[in-house]
Amino acid sequence: MxxxxxxxxxxxxxxxxxxxxxxxxxxxxxxxxxxxxxxxxxxxxxxxxxxxxxxxxxxxxxxxxxxxxxxxxxxxxxxxxxxxxxxxxSKCRVSLAVPKSVSTDDLSYFNGKRIATSYPNTLKRFLDAEGIQANIHQIAGSVEIAPSIGLADGVCDIVSSGSTLFKNGLRETQVILRSxxxxxxxxxxxxxxxxxxxxxxxxxxxxxxxKASKYVLLNVPNEKVEAVSALLPVLKSPTILPLAQEGWSSLHTVIGESQFWDVIEELKAAGAEDILVIPIDKIVR
Incomplete structure (x- = not known):
């Protein structure tokens, strides 16, 4: 097999x-x-x-x-x-960075300068497209140290939070690509x-x-069910179940993580109460 x-x-x-x-x-x-x-x-x-x-x-x-x-x-x-x-x-970006003492963010700073990087091909394609003439120094690791030891005037490297750049006296100026x-x-x-x-x-x-979604349960007065339902960015339509308390219903739905807080605020304003949010393990289609 x-x-x-x-x-x-x-x-x-x-x-x-x-x-x-x-x-x-x-x-x-x-x-x-x-x-x-x-x-x-x-x-x-x-x-x-x-x-x-x-x-x-x-x-x-x-x-x-x-x-x-x-x-x-x-x-x-x-x-x-x-x-x-x-x-x-593992989201990150490949960016250009310069010493904090350099005041400009303009790409023209790198004309004629030395740039240390582990991504020479990516950097060269970017510089060529922007018409920048620079000297690329390929380094296998510890790129951020290059300016402080006089090897380069700037770096091109992976950035996640930016803390490594900051600790080495550098600041990000240009994002080449996101990954x-x-x-x-x-x-x-x-x-x-x-x-x-x-x-x-x-x-x-x-x-x-x-991982990109939340399962949401909320209680709504029956007269507001239609208005609240209209706000829900659901997979198909919300599940509506009557509550033991007369005049109320429970709505069950799925909301995307990226929309979550904006939608929740709108639901509260429209009359939803007792909103329960549950993480979802998997959604099978």
């Missing part, structure tokens, strides 16, 4: 989130110490723990069939792989492996929809 091989980061935040997603999808992952390959017990999936920067190449070569990897890395490496879907976690973890696949998967991938994606989609 065919088994799908998925590559994930060997260690770090992306590793932890990837394992969490697989477990939420019902995939049993038992990690042995220092194991670089693990076989799922209850799903035809083998997990390969690889160095993050190597994943795009292994994916292109077919050593791995699919991977959970940062989109920024795929853009930098430019391998022949395709993104199946974004996963909504998050994505599910990517190798070219030319066999029909058998495509079928397994479809099953995995079905589970992933159910988990992601659940």
């Amino acid at each position: 065919s088994r799908l091989k998925i590559a994930i980061q060997k260690s770090g935040r992306l590793h932890d989130k990837s394992i969490e997603l697989l477990k939420d999808c019902g995939v049993s992952v038992q990690n042995g110490k220092d194991q670089l390959k693990v076989r799922a017990a209850n799903f035809p999936l083998d997990i390969l723990y690889l160095r993050n920067s190597d994943i795009p190449k292994y994916l292109e070569d077919g050593v791995a069939d699919i991977a959970i990897v940062g989109e920024n890395l795929l853009i930098e490496k430019q391998k022949n792989v395709s993104v199946i879907r974004p996963l909504g976690f 998050e973890a994505v599910l990517a696949k190798a070219p030319d998967l066999s029909p058998e492996k495509e079928a397994i991938l479809d099953k995995l994606c079905f589970r992933i989609d159910a988990v992601l929809r659940g």
